[in-house]
Amino acid sequence: MNIILLGAPGAGKGTQAVRIAEKYKIPHISTGDIFRKNIKEGTLVGLKAKSYIDKGQLVPDEVVVEIVENRLKEADCKAGYLLDGFPRTLAQAEALSKITKIDAVINLDIDLKKLADRLTGRRICRDCGESYHISTYSDKACKKCGGEIYQRDDDNIATVNSRLQVYENQTKPLIEYYSSKNLLKNIDGGQDIDKVFEDIVNIL
Ligand code: ADP
Ligand code: AMP
Secondary structure, three states, X not given: OEEEEEEOOOOOHHHHHHHHHHHHOOOEEXXXXXXXXXXXXXXXXXXXXXXXXXXXXXXXXXXXXXXXXXXXXXXXXXXXXXXXXXXXXXXXXXXXXXXXXXXXXXXXXOOHHHHHHHHHOEXXXXXXXXXXXXXXXXXXXXXXXXXXXXXXXXXXXXXXXXHHHHHHHHHOHHHXXXXXXXXXXXXXXXXXXXXXXXXXXXXX
């Protein structure tokens, strides 16, 4: 099954993606993770993306689309995949529709007012990608795999505010886009993590 996880920054996409990928044995493709890896490795793509990411803006469509197109050609995507953080603009959604067929779009619906706290308090495991929140888990090592926990550079309040604005203007229209294609499944992302996952599994 080819799935898109839609939702504002902080809605819980990464948190749920780790669980979905594990249960359904499909690759979790996060464009944000791909950019962070490229930045760390100092590649040309990383260099191009960094200035946008630091400002909380979107990386240009053509750069992201090319990355996703190449990634979806890899063998592990044959039996399905989960896209997290892509598409983020109507142009990306249109480009994706020419590359592949999507079976379901899961939208994690949440009050945007909750997201600044979720994002500035977010901590992530460098090894397995598990997301934590500083208010409930402040250890330096991941509970699941023992990996190092870090805070993303763009999870500061100024960048977060810009990312939420960008979501509102450029990504939110995708809800209507996929709804009109009868692909959209809405889930209440304000529920606790296990309940959100239960709702996703029921839909899938
Ligand atoms: P996204 O990938 O959509 O940007 P994350 O999955 O990384 O969001 O979650 C952002 C923050 O919110 C993390 O600190 C995570 O632990 C927390 N979080 C995720 N889902 C929930 C939830 N259902 N309830 C409360 N906190 C959550
Ligand atoms: P994320 O990890 O999904 O929160 O993404 C982090 C940052 O990477 C975003 O704020 C954007 O700057 C960039 N990014 C990730 N995915 C995309 C995308 N599909 N289109 C444009 N920029 C993206």
